[in-house]
Amino acid sequence: MIVRALSIAFVAAAIATAAAASPYKAPRTSFGDPDLQGLWTNASVTTLERPPYIKTLVISPDVAAKLEAANKAQLAENDKPTDPGKGAPAEGDDPGGYNSFWLDLGSKFGVVNGEIRSSWITDPADGHVPYSEKGRRDTMASAIPQFRNFDGPEVRSLGERCIVGYGSTGGPPMLNVLYNNNYQIVQSPGFVTIVVEMNHDARIVRLNAQHLPANMRPWMGDSIGHWEGNTLVVETTNLNPNQRFTADIRHRLYLSPDSKVTERFTRIANDQILYEFKVEEPTAYTQPWSGQIPMHATKGPMYEYACHEGNYALKDILAGARQEEKKPASGGTK
Amino acid sequence: MMKPRIALAILIGLTLPVTATHSKTVSAGKNVAAGAHYVAPRGPGGHPDLNGVWQVMNTANWDIEPHPARAALAFRPGPFGPVPAKEVVALGAVGSVPPGLGIVEGGSIPYKPEALATKKDNEAHWLERDPEIKCYLPGVPRANYMPYPFQIFQSDKALLFAYEYAGAVRNIQFKDPGPAPVDSWMGQSVGHWEGDTLVVKVTGQNDSTWFDRSGNFHSASLEVVERYTPLGPGLMRYEAQITDPDTFTRPWKMSMNLYRLEGTDAQILQFKCVEFVEELLYGRLRKEPLP
Numbered sequence: 223m224i225v226r227a228l229s230i231a232f233v234a235a236a237i238a239t240a241a242a243a244s245p246y247k248a249p250r251t252s253f254g255d256p257d258l259q260g261l262w263t264n265a266s267v268t269t270l271e272r273p274p275y276i277k278t279l280v281i282s283p284d285v286a287a288k289l290e291a292a293n294k295a296q297l298a299e300n301d302k303p304t305d306p307g308k309g310a311p312a313e314g315d316d317p318g319g320y321n322s323f324w325l326d327l328g329s330k331f332g333v334v335n336g337e338i339r340s341s342w343i344t345d346p347a348d349g350h351v352p353y354s355e356k357g358r359r360d361t362m363a364s365a366i367p368q369f370r371n372f373d374g375p376e377v378r379s380l381g382e383r384c385i386v387g388y389g390s391t392g393g394p395p396m397l398n399v400l401y402n403n404n405y406q407i408v409q410s411p412g413f414v415t416i417v418v419e420m421n422h423d424a425r426i427v428r429l430n431a432q433h434l435p436a437n438m439r440p441w442m443g444d445s446i447g448h449w450e451g452n453t454l455v456v457e458t459t460n461l462n463p464n465q466r467f468t469a470d471i472r473h474r475l476y477l478s479p480d481s482k483v484t485e486r487f488t489r490i491a492n493d494q495i496l497y498e499f500k501v502e503e504p505t506a507y508t509q510p511w512s513g514q515i516p517m518h519a520t521k522g523p524m525y526e527y528a529c530h531e532g533n534y535a536l537k538d539i540l541a542g543a544r545q546e547e548k549k550p551a552s553g554g555t556k
Numbered sequence: 557m558m559k560p561r562i563a564l565a566i567l568i569g570l571t572l573p574v575t576a577t578h579s580k581t582v583s584a585g586k587n588v589a590a591g592a593h594y595v596a597p598r599g600p601g602g603h604p605d606l607n608g609v610w611q612v613m614n615t616a617n618w619d620i621e622p623h624p625a626r627a628a629l630a631f632r633p634g635p636f637g638p639v640p641a642k643e644v645v646a647l648g649a650v651g652s653v654p655p656g657l658g659i660v661e662g663g664s665i666p667y668k669p670e671a672l673a674t675k676k677d678n679e680a681h682w683l684e685r686d687p688e689i690k691c692y693l694p695g696v697p698r699a700n701y702m703p704y705p706f707q708i709f710q711s712d713k714a715l716l717f718a719y720e721y722a723g724a725v726r727n728i729q730f731k732d733p734g735p736a737p738v739d740s741w742m743g744q745s746v747g748h749w750e751g752d753t754l755v756v757k758v759t760g761q762n763d764s765t766w767f768d769r770s771g772n773f774h775s776a777s778l779e780v781v782e783r784y785t786p787l788g789p790g791l792m793r794y795e796a797q798i799t800d801p802d803t804f805t806r807p808w809k810m811s812m813n814l815y816r817l818e819g820t821d822a823q824i825l826q827f828k829c830v831e832f833v834e835e836l837l838y839g840r841l842r843k844e845p846l847p
Binding site: 252375410415438523547 | 691692693709713723724727831834837838841844
């Protein structure tokens, strides 16, 4: 009996030791900060909000495998060569967008704490942005022009205008989109800089610094940071009001310009950063909301995403709208 | 006229107690204390610490060659000689060009005859052609001497340039990945250290960037070898050797000082100018174009 009790104690002690030893020790930079440097990607099948056909935050490996297979099949279908005999689409028909060759949206659900996640949002528990009534109204008011108004460049989306990447790829929060989900982190004493592939944006996080004056509201806001143990904590305010609505095919987000966004970057393995975000703004949302996204190490180099320099799309979108207006049948004004 | 590099040596000799004697940089070192050698503070990785916000104090972005002040960058014929073009006349003194001794070693750029004709044509069509007007990415070396600061982020693993102008970035690779798979606006930068000098070879740039607002240009064959050498506290010498056999009769070099901004100046802000040029580029496509 004593032997058995001892052996249990021994096993328990061994487990305790293992638990204490298991936390990953992040490497340090030569100036002593936890080292987050490298190239990272957040490409994933998981999206900001939970899809309607999934009810729980955590899904089983079986369900994940089925959905990942369906995703793969869909991409393969879209990747089939164009039928040369098909002819041009009829006038007014949607010619379609990119085929899969141009997409790089990831093939797996995100795994956090060993759990396969159906949404990045963990709080609230339903996996949705907790918009208030006002938040919903503001979302609609911000979103509608981007889909229906072609009167001038200012009403088009920031992605079409090549001002920042679409879908909050540059954040905050930094969300996965259909392609170019790559980030390079470089650290120097007093700074952590995140280069967002789309559109070659350097988010310069000033450590232990003060925010910009309130009337300065840069794209992607103003980010300051500090270290809490191994975790980089980044606080962003002064968000640009023109960046309040952003959309990807798989998500839409209204980010109130008065929000405070807190991001936490923790290196939890050589090849993984746990990226956490929290958004606080009491009028657009009924509660603070937060989420977790794994960022995985990826191979470089990261190439230049120059957007504006070759932006034929915005010119053609506006010119197309002007052409439409000339046709009496379309209810045009000319 | 005094040659710029001699002027530089005098300037440094007069203003810095400890003065560089990098013979390649400061060739006329008569008034430089013999044997004095600036040792830059070590940064991450044991190399000179280039971290910080840097900027030139010259007028090279207007014209990299020696130039007197002039009334404008665009002209039209007037009754008694050229006058500022209609599009810029309202800018008055703000639209005029500040003078400069230039940054081209030897003073003038060795254009091939047909390339010189293109340069002059570019200058005459500056408003339509200068990529800066359209907020296009600046390319190298122009990014380094625009009238905007840039920040160097240096660790033992990485070296990144982030420019205020247009949010341009350059990641310096220290392992040569081979030729760039495709040309780009900022090109591919591969660096190495030669003593205390950071040497960066820039290849894979497209033919759409310029050197300045005066129509100085290059082709996609451009190869730039940059040298960044600390000369004193907060001071670097920047040299760029320009090789482009499609445009120039021989390689040529530009050189200038880079100054580190200190205190509250040492923060790059955001100058994402894409939205500032939308009226210029798309105004005529508005539903109701402005008169």
